[in-house]
Amino acid sequence: MPTTDWTRHHVLSLADFTSAEYDTVLQTAASFQEVLSRRTKKVPTLQGHVVANLFFEPSTRTRSSFELAAKRLSADTLNFASASSSMTKGETILDTAKTYLAMGTDIMVIRHKEAGVPNAIAQEMDRLGVKVSVLNAGDGQHEHPSQGLLDLFTICTLLDSDSPRLELLKDKKIAIVGDILHSRVARSNIWSITASGAELHLAAPPTLLPKFFADFGKDRAGKLFVHWQLEPALKDADFVMTLRLQKERMTTHLLPSLREYHQMFGITRSKLQLCKPNVKVLHPGPVNRGVEISSDLMDDPEFSLIQTQVTSGVAVRMALLYLIGTTRG
Numbered sequence: 610m611p612t613t614d615w616t617r618h619h620v621l622s623l624a625d626f627t628s629a630e631y632d633t634v635l636q637t638a639a640s641f642q643e644v645l646s647r648r649t650k651k652v653p654t655l656q657g658h659v660v661a662n663l664f665f666e667p668s669t670r671t672r673s674s675f676e677l678a679a680k681r682l683s684a685d686t687l688n689f690a691s692a693s694s695s696m697t698k699g700e701t702i703l704d705t706a707k708t709y710l711a712m713g714t715d716i717m718v719i720r721h722k723e724a725g726v727p728n729a730i731a732q733e734m735d736r737l738g739v740k741v742s743v744l745n746a747g748d749g750q751h752e753h754p755s756q757g758l759l760d761l762f763t764i765c766t767l768l769d770s771d772s773p774r775l776e777l778l779k780d781k782k783i784a785i786v787g788d789i790l791h792s793r794v795a796r797s798n799i800w801s802i803t804a805s806g807a808e809l810h811l812a813a814p815p816t817l818l819p820k821f822f823a824d825f826g827k828d829r830a831g832k833l834f835v836h837w838q839l840e841p842a843l844k845d846a847d848f849v850m851t852l853r854l855q856k857e858r859m860t861t862h863l864l865p866s867l868r869e870y871h872q873m874f875g876i877t878r879s880k881l882q883l884c885k886p887n888v889k890v891l892h893p894g895p896v897n898r899g900v901e902i903s904s905d906l907m908d909d910p911e912f913s914l915i916q917t918q919v920t921s922g923v924a925v926r927m928a929l930l931y932l933i934g935t936t937r938g
């Protein structure tokens with residue numbers, strides 16, 4: 610493992626991540642990627658630690674990925690799903706967290722449909738003076754730091770598999786296309802990509818991309834541009850990140866029809882011709898096939914990094930669990 614002076618206790622947001630922290634996560638994840646390619650894919654690093662996955666909102670890949678990451682590090686894992694829990698009997702979120710604390714949990718991985726819940730639990734743990742770390746696994750429309758980091762790792766390892774690092778993105782053009790308004794993934798990616806010095810282009814219809822997003826990248830190393838058409842974002846792009854239309858978070862009709870959306874903003878083979886010839890496409894999943902990305906493109910390994918993102922996710926989450934798990938005194 611790389612030697613590190615990591616001091617972060619909770620990972621709640623990428624907004625204040627330093628370049629050194631990005632590089633530490635990338636290098637540590639690269640080491641775990643190597644572990645995951647061995648015949649025995651397990652290390653004893655977090656033996657005796659308890660990692661609780663507290664998912665108050667549905668999830669397939671993030672929950673399974675954190676669980677596998679914890680198991681590969683030899684931690685004991687506890688899984689909680691709100692629908693089958695005592696929350697249905699009226700227990701509060703903080704009381705649920707304290708129940709897991711009383712069982713000796715060391716790291717809480719938290720997903721919630723409301724922004725700020727992981728933060729509130731982290732504050733409560735700090736107030737109680739207990740050495741429990743909180744990892745935000747997606748809170749409302751706020752942030753999804755582990756997804757932002759795994760997207761970064763996926764891109765950086767493609768550019769240099771031996772030494773993934775933030776500066777590799779410096780002269781790249783990256784487009785994020787889709788339901789940016791409702792996306793915590795976009796918000797985390799905006800922080801990491803603008804920190805790298807890359808050019809970041811956001812594209813969506815105005816109802817899904819309010820003007821205030823242009824202020825996000827201010828005073829950062831990179832440059833951020835907002836477009837209400839797809840073409841300027843795709844022109845000469847090196848990477849295109851597509852996002853799911855989050856119908857569950859749309860309170861009013863923000864789009865005329867899914868068909869029209871696909872025609873204007875859906876990523877297809879022919880639209881990719883605007884990009885650099887070796888462009889790659891990412892999507893955090895779950896995908897609405899044929900809406901934000903055409904079905905054939907999604908399955909084409911020449912362009913699609915979607916499965917690589919899922920694989921990278923385990924190594925990146927191992928890195929995060931390792932870094933915060935071994936930093937606690």
Ligand code: NCD
Pocket residue numbers: 670671747753756793794852853855893894895
């Ligand atoms: C994302 C999420 O839950 O924020 N998915 C994920 O974690 N892989 C994106 C989404 O739900 O569209």
